[in-house]
Amino acid sequence: MVRILFVILALACFAFMPSRVESAKILAVFPFRGPSQYILVQPYLKALAARGHELTVISAFPQKTPIKNFREITLKFEQVANHEELVSAAIEEMAGTKVQQLNLLKQYSLSSTEVALTNEEFQQLLRGNEHFDLIIIEALYLDALYALGSHFKAPMVGICASAADLAVDQLVDNISPVSYVPAPSGQQMDRLDIWQRLDNLYVYTLEWLYNRYVLIPAQQRLYERYFPNATLDLSEVRRDFSLLLLNQHYSYDLPRPLVPNAIEIAGMHVEHIPKKLPADMEAFINASPKGAIYFSLGSNVRSALLPKEKIKAIMDAFASLPVNVLWKFEKTDLPGKPNNVFINEWFPQQDILAHPKVKLFVTHGGMHSTVELLHHGKPIVGMAVFYDQHLNVQRAVSNGFGVAVNFQNFTSGELRDAILEVLNNPKYAERAKELSARFHDRPMKPLDAAVYWTEYVLRHKGAPQMRVAARHLNFLQRHSLDTMAILFGIPILLATLLTYILYKLLFALYSNVNNTNINLKKSKNE
Incomplete structure (x- = not known):
């Protein structure tokens, strides 16, 4: 039935x-x-x-x-x-x-x-x-x-x-x-x-x-x-x-x-069915008993072009971690690369984040990356570089599913401590899952909504x-400055005019009284 x-x-x-x-x-x-x-x-x-x-x-x-x-x-x-x-x-x-x-x-x-x-x-x-x-x-x-x-x-x-x-x-x-x-x-x-x-x-x-x-x-x-x-x-x-x-x-x-x-329409670009990872990436993730983390600065900022001191600070931080790290690095070679780091010019980011053993996303906080980690319910260590990334990372911190590291002047110790804080404290992962459930709770998938409203405009x-x-x-007109000018301007003008009339009237009365007193004094003296 x-x-x-x-x-x-x-x-x-x-x-x-x-x-x-x-x-x-x-x-x-x-x-x-x-x-x-x-x-x-x-x-x-x-x-x-x-x-x-x-x-x-x-x-x-x-x-x-x-x-x-x-x-x-x-x-x-x-x-x-x-x-x-x-x-x-x-x-x-x-x-x-x-x-x-x-x-x-x-x-x-x-x-x-x-x-x-x-x-x-x-x-x-x-x-x-x-x-x-x-x-x-x-x-x-x-x-x-x-x-x-x-x-x-x-x-x-x-x-x-x-x-x-x-x-x-x-x-x-x-x-x-x-x-x-x-x-x-x-x-x-x-x-x-x-x-x-x-x-x-x-x-x-x-x-x-x-x-x-x-x-x-x-x-x-x-x-x-x-x-x-x-x-x-x-x-x-x-x-x-x-x-x-x-x-x-x-x-x-x-x-x-x-x-x-x-x-x-946030999320309309996210693939809903994760694909199988390449064998070498899958093996590297599974070889880490405590899970793995993923690090990317997005498609615009290239890790390989960072100043040498920043690259060294990142490597030192990763080398001290008890987990394996996948790092989007746009060169085939990284001298001094720690054994627990896997570098590649490109990673299937959405499929990486969907993997159950990937526990954390170290990210620049770009809007796409933020949406993707919310879709998959993963916590964040944010290293904002420019524009809206600072606010995106701040949102993650405020919502309780991440911590922030200052990209301009971080040390290897600060980056390591931030990663360990999120990995070892379950509150970040739990909060990420809560927000992910909230993010998915919509009457229509975002891509369907985008197509629907586009065709609505055509219809x-x-x-x-x-x-x-x-x-x-x-x-x-848009900010009602013209109406406010009338609303407040006319009373102010009338009040100013009334004040001026009263002033002139009082001044005239005062002058008359003063002239009368002077005339009385003169008449008494005579």
Whole structure:
């Protein structure tokens, strides 16, 4: 009986599901040269292609084997600074001032934007008559490219590989209350005392000013150069998104307000069925009776390019551990490598983290790595390098499933002690499992949600019903400064005028009384 009811319920749900969207022509643009952003979107783009949509994908990472419905335009980055040099500079700059960090972000985003716009195949696409039903684009400081929506007269879906920040929020007019929503590039959490709120306000203000008066004007120049016939102002183009997919989730992140067309999809890139590890990796993990740990600084920061003193400190820390260590190291040889360390240029990270004998992830705290360790319920030792990684590591510490080590000036002893603390204290692993259960407890898998809302935009011709009216307001109107000026300005003006009238009246009365007294004195003297 229960089975029959279940079947009837399933059929009823299927009957009320929205109809499948007809095949759409989609242009997807992801011009960043670092692979981490593309790692997030690749399963999503493949899922759309598998559903019959025809994709034209512009990125620096072509598929190794052709995919049906998946046409590619490959970007080349030879004409800009070497990526490794930029990352090495980033490591140094992130120890500097906030303005230095923002300058690096500007250089990175502008060069990525220009590489896309100067690509000849892409230019042919812009000059041609090809029609697209939807534009999917990286939504992080690529403002000139947001003109693609109006250029092709198609709705836009933005994907942000990190959590939302001030500039990303502006794309869909989401609000970021500075009193409790921390700046992603800061290091504060959501429960702030007055001094932390001041620091958060400082970071937000600096980022807003830099974005408004440096980043956007630089993108404006690219916009005018490569879209000379555009009729819309860049400020309108920036707010032309129908949907924003955010690589975050309140289960581990900080709960915050989101407008209807900002959807959390953290975890959509994670493989749900782990694959078997290569034999040498499997044997190395199993040879460690107390379990193993995995160390990676992500796809952008290369361990092999770290200063020699940092590499030595890491090796000394690992050599003193009672467990085996898998280290993502981008060279085939590491002089002095301890016997309990296995190096490789690449590891199947998700499959490594899924392994039951891998007990800990020593990580830079990138958003993808954070999501993957939460998916698999593993604790963390965080060594943040730049941008949102500091806040990601701080979240892990605050949520009780990890500890932090200062990447800029750690010692081998500090790194060893941090690893042993997490390995030997079961509270970190237990807390990681709790958060993992929370992370998985959703009505729909994140990849399914991303595909659903994308097709929702297609079904409803841009889904204008999801977009807040703030996009039609200027800065003064959006923040109610004009109404507050009326509300408080008129009473203040009236009070000032009344005060002035009273002053003049009292002054006149005083003058009359004074003149009368003088006249009386004169008359008495006479």
